Amino acid sequence: MSNQQPHAESAALIERAKRVTPGGINSTSRTQMMEDRQGNPVCFEEASGAELVDRSGNRYVDYNNGWGPIILGHCDPDVNEAVAQATAKRDIVGMSTSELEVRAAELVAERVPSADKVQFGTTGSEVVAHAIRTARAVTGREKIIKFQGNYHGWYDPVALNYISEPENLGQHDLITTGMLPEATEETIVLPYNDLAAVEAAFEEHGDDIAGVILEPVAHDMGCVPPVDGYLQGLRDVTDDHGALLIFDEIITGFRHGMGGVQEREGVEPDLTTMAKAVANGYPVSLLCGKDEYMRQFGPGARGGSVYFAGTYNAHTGGMAAVVETITQLEERNVHERFEEVRTTLTDAIRDHLADAGVEGFVQEYGGVFATYFGEGPVTKYRDLLDLDDEKFTEYRWEMIDRGILMVSKFPRANLLNASLTDEQVQETIDAAGEAIRAVSE
Structure with a gap:
């Protein structure tokens, strides 16, 4: 009743x-x-x-x-106060960097095992897009592997095969209309937790696969942890074939520990996307990873060729929320x-x-x-x-x-x-x- x-x-x-x-x-x-x-x-x-x-x-x-x-917690007083104090002093400048965003990046890099460098964004989908673009840029390849039931946002190459009807399994199942067919032609969809299927895909397409992206614990299809040896097996097969391993820790990052699932499971990806819990409700996302891949975002003569931009990236309020959220997660x-x-x-x-x-x-x-x-x-x-x-x-x-x-x-x-x-x-x-x-x- x-x-x-x-x-x-x-x-x-x-x-x-x-x-x-x-x-x-x-x-x-x-x-x-x-x-x-x-x-x-x-x-x-x-x-x-x-x-x-x-x-x-x-x-x-x-x-x-x-x-x-x-x-x-909702409307956490410590996080809200930190944001209020930071934005009373500085809002958005649009040039260079600030002490607060450097500190936020340092705190993430100190805690996430794979994070040599950190770039901040606003939404989860955009950092997924940057991660896949980077995998393609550094390998010169086009194909991406994703898994049935894993969700990675609105980015066209992975906007498929999320919650699929039984009759749509085994084929591309787009989550939206308005996508070009070419957008998903290079996406290979495989069953989650099936290492043999990944190994078979690499045997067939290994020289064309730029990267593998997955939720290391599949929370968008409920609560489905990786089976024993699965994440390490993905690490091994991507290493063997020169592809990048991307962990989508947008849900799991900070929620399961300060180092994410990669720390709990002892497997380091090449790139990691995080959002959601990193700022206790403020709109912040991040992409972090190994220096050799993250340097692709260095502008002009300072780095690589992959474009990473956003007016609200590393906004003062968001960075204050990241710093205070990390502080409170550990203190409490x-x-x-x-x-x-x-x-x-x-x-x-x-x-x-x-x-x-x-x-x-x-x-x-x-x-x-x-x-x-x-x-x-x-x-x-x-x-x-x-x-x-x-x-x-x-x-x-x-x-x-x-x-x-x-x-x-x-x-x-x-x-x-x-x-x-x-x-x-x-x-x-x-x-x-x-x-x-x-x-x-």
Whole structure:
């Protein structure tokens, strides 16, 4: 039974928005939580710590966290104060560099194993575009390998084969219209966690493959960690064939540790893209990597031939957010807290599944977890097709009705927020027990 108040205020706002904005929203992905289970629009008015409040006053414990950027907590006072102080002194100049952006780059380079050099951008998609362009520039090759179920943003060569219908597997499945067919001709799509498929592709196309890009933990298709030896195998095969290995750590960077998945798994890529959690909600992305590849961005006589530009790159506010986010992640021992909270939650959910006699399982990694219904584990995209996506969605709606915001779109995972209190964790555990019993009836 829903504990939520009706959403008349949100419905009125969406109707107003539709008059000036296509569909009433500014990002296609926001349709995934724009309505309640009765189809009524939901808009959020406040965000603080680990809690959201919608326009009708309903409160939610947030496990979406802006699709990943919020790691310390919504409207974190330390980060907001650092940004306010920095932008009161300097906003945007558009020339040269600043002490703050140098410090931000130093902090990233000191923590991310593969980061000899760092370039800041604004969005995840743009740094993915620069990473792929660099791989092609330094190798003189054109083909790129990506993996089914991995998402890398709107850049045309990788804007395909994300959440695909079963009949579209094994072929190019574009996520948008308006793309030239030539944009994806040189993209090879393979199953995630299948090293043999990668080795076979290199046997066939090795002299033409510029690079391999992947989410080292596949969070855009839920919570799918790499199988043992997979990341090292990719490192070995790309080394053997002179191709670049690119880790898309836009979700995983800082969320699973200060050095990202590459530090946890002990495998260093050539280039790494990061965004989301690096600035606790401020619009910052970065590309980092080995000096021999990053020097391609040096302008004119100082470096290489790859163009990297953006009016808002290394904006003062964003750089202040990066520096303060790194500081607070370490001072608050956030990743240790994540391991503790995640284990408490997932152990309890497993107990609820067993007590209710429901066939289900939980997958987890660092600060992320997901509950699935069916037989696990999930190691590749095709495994998702055997799960009960309707029960997954129903369970998520039951949680939302109880004030626990777990996005109802299959197969999305839940992301932890360092501001979660013990009381909110217990509230989540209690709601999960009720929701699992509800979907078992």
